[in-house]
Amino acid sequence: xxxxxxxxxxxxxxxxxxxxxxxxxxxxxxxxxxxxxxxxxxxxxxxxxxxxxxxxxxxxxxxxxxxxxxxxxxxxxxxxxxxxxxxxxxxxxxxxxxxxxxxxxxxxxxxxxxxxxxxxxxxxxxxxxxxxxxxxxxx
Amino acid sequence: xxxxxxxxxxxxxxxxxxxxxxxxxxxxxxxxxxxxxxxxxxxxxxxxxxxxxxxxxxxxxxxxxxxxxxxxxxxxxxxxxxxxxxxxxxxxxxxxxx
Numbered sequence: 712x713x714x715x716x717x718x719x720x721x722x723x724x725x726x727x728x729x730x731x732x733x734x735x736x737x738x739x740x741x742x743x744x745x746x747x748x749x750x751x752x753x754x755x756x757x758x759x760x761x762x763x764x765x766x767x768x769x770x771x772x773x774x775x776x777x778x779x780x781x782x783x784x785x786x787x788x789x790x791x792x793x794x795x796x797x798x799x800x801x802x803x804x805x806x807x808x809x810x811x812x813x814x815x816x817x818x819x820x821x822x823x824x825x826x827x828x829x830x831x832x833x834x835x836x837x838x839x840x841x842x843x844x845x846x847x848x849x850x
Numbered sequence: 851x852x853x854x855x856x857x858x859x860x861x862x863x864x865x866x867x868x869x870x871x872x873x874x875x876x877x878x879x880x881x882x883x884x885x886x887x888x889x890x891x892x893x894x895x896x897x898x899x900x901x902x903x904x905x906x907x908x909x910x911x912x913x914x915x916x917x918x919x920x921x922x923x924x925x926x927x928x929x930x931x932x933x934x935x936x937x938x939x940x941x942x943x944x945x946x947x948x
Binding site: 714715718719721722723724725727728729730731732733734785787789790791792793794795796800804837842844846 | 853861869929936943
């Protein structure tokens, strides 16, 4: 990622802006949601590869900042929601798309399935992903 | 399997809070199928989205509205070796590159 940051700096005009937008693993909450209520039913488990990727990205950004390539101007976290109609669809997605980075434990699966099955007719399931957005200015 | 992403549209809100796209030349690294691209590109002067996944880029190109054909482009490229001259862009987005 350091090489990418160097390349981005090269193609940006002086005082150009870099927006870094990425998810940060942090045992994302699982929620069963209806118009009436939002209920947390478990937490995603972070896997070593995902955590290692986050650390590598953080280190690359820190190196770019220390090298004077970019100056940090603003930074915030915000929630990004992935939503599914049912727990089985969520489980399928996580297994297919995120299996290297995160996993679901059996207790979270059980509680989520139960809350969804006993919930309101409009209940759906979502994962609240922690997103980091940073604005960098090319030095 | 039905999935909805960014159901509260927070990503779009924060993207516009953090960047002014009006009249800018924008490079999006990791554009995928263009989900994020379509949230800002109408305001830009030029948008170039790059990704390594050819299939995703194909979807992005197919989805591109006809009125954006002359200012939104997608290309297969590596972020470590960008095929552009120096100082080509006003703004770069490093999107979901983890």
